[in-house]
Amino acid sequence: MDTLSYLQQLIDQTVLGISLMRFVIVFAVLFIAFILKRIIAHFFTKTIFKAAQKTSTQTDDIFLKSLNKPIEFLVIIIGLYIGVEILQLPKQPTNLDQMARNGLQLLLTSNLAWFCYNLVSLLEYWLSHWAGRTESTLDDHLVPFIRKTLRVFIVFLAILFLVQNLGYSISGLLASLGLGGLAVALAAKDSLSNIFGSLMILLDRPFTIGDWIKANDLEGTVEEIGFRSTRIRTFAKTLITIPNSVLMNLSIDNYSQMPKRRIKLTVGVTYNTTPAQMRQAVAAIRTMLKEHPAIHQDFFLVNFTDFGASSLDIMVYCFTTSTVWGEYLDAREDICLKIMETLANMGLEIAFPSQTLYLHDMDQEKEEKKEESKS
Template sequence: MFDWYYAWLEAWPWLHYVIAALIILVFLMLRKLFTRFIFAVIKKVSKHGKSHFLGNLLYAFEKPMRMLIVVLGVYFAVMYLNLQPDVMVVVNRLLRTFLIVFFGWGFFNFSGTSSDLFTRLGRKVDGDQDSMLIPFISRVLRGLIIVLMFTVIAMEWDYDINGFIAGLGLGGLAFALAAQDTIANFFGGIILVTEKPFKRGDWVETSTIEGVVEDIAFRSTKVRTFAEGLVTIPNSTIANDSITNWSEMRTRQVFSSIYLKYNSPVENVRNVLKRVDQELRDSPEVHPEEIEVYVREFEEYGMEMLVYYFTNATPWTEWLKVKEYFNMRILEILEEENVEIAIPMPDLYKHRDPS
């Protein structure tokens, strides 16, 4: 039945290569159709399902799957050409190598911080979407996946892993000495993500830097300063330093010193103190437990009136609004009580000569 087919191939041997190319072309066409159909079904199923875990897992393998179909097309094309056994041994090894890469690539994608795996893990373990624990674990897991993938590939190509490990043992001391800073930074990063002195987006201050935390990696932590500079600090340095996390303030302090003139009537000054104190205590924006309004010191150029309280608002802009409001109220009260603010300079009086 196929005598004509074999006759053509015998007459024109180059047709073998044409057919092999057609096989690859068919798989290239199937790649788009197959992946489009499969992932359309996955999308519908994941929408109706309670868990998106399976859908996200398969989406992580979307690009590896497209490449796998092309590789299978090339493999079947080579199989059709019926090459020499030695060549086919190498081809089979290449196929198995790509299968290893296929699974490694897919799980590498799935171990990203945005995957369903880490979203669920973050809710159960840490409970904070801004924590740096999940990104750090993701990086560690991705690193392990890459190491495992290359290890299995090396074993597939009969590379002596034991000899490599033994070689690491012989050079271990030199490696440890060369990498001691890197190791210290890595463990510093582990301390930071487990003890959680801060999270992404927190305003922190150390002995060397102040700003907002943007990221923590294996070796370093990135902090955005208020001048919009990005500072990279080794993890070992920041882990061994004292860290003030200003974002954890429950209330925020306001400390003001206002100098009043000595010629102010004493009763009016007492009224100012009482009225300012009452204004602060009546305000829902002020924490009621610690409010201090006193004449604290007698300075060279005036009486120092201390105004000390804590706002319930801790963000910078909201804190400034509360502080501004009470600063303006203090000015109004001083004006109403005819109490003037002293300035650190002598008053000048114009003296008329009686002659």
């Protein structure tokens, strides 16, 4: 009985007005919480992760990895919450109960921010998968930028919630941050406009790397698209760097997006060509275009169109099947040569710019007028 009495007295002893029995119960609750944490960790590692690896997508793997540690920590927070409820901490002279509950709120907010911070990896996976299907490298560089921005934003929000949970007013902090952000925005106005220009290039896709474009007097091949600027290699082999904000305000002509390239020629033959020969020449050129492998057969025109100053003009209007500059020039050259051969075989001459000068003898005209007057 003396031992039981001693144990009873020990249990009845208090610390800060709380019996030792409650501390023992709280210790048992925390012990169970740690055991549950280990069980959940084992369950995730041995069961859930293995099941997720059998699926064809990586989405569930990334989501579970983002959830694993925060859910384990949540079990500890629940154990601490139950412990605070059991202890019933004193509120006088210092409100220990409120301090403990504020601490639990801090832990819960931190845990939620931790989960959201990890969950950004899932968004990064989706964006990377989407960016991998495009030819441009801009979106590949944009994915890490979005990831870092979102994580910084999550940490910033978490800090604001923590400060508010501690009982401090965040209105003054937000006001100061607003003024500071305005100053930074004004200082970095050009950089931000270039970044927005990069986003517009990414979303609208007026061109990609390797495209041949023309913007006002600027013409060349796109070599690199960055956050701040785009680099274009001109045909003179110089490298021009133009800010994205400036480039997006220009009218861009993308030659690489042409489905076919146009050939437009005016062939002039001499005025001694007869109507029958002109009809034969037009028909022969049409037949040649119809049989040419490099000419698009959907649409072409060959017509006698004008009486020129020194020639009878035949318009040749067609499109090549290839848009490659070198192949287009080869096709154009072959068309011109075959037109020359066709006209030569028919005995027709290609006219060149010329003028006919008629000379009039003024003295002879005066003599003729005198003779007319005498008669």
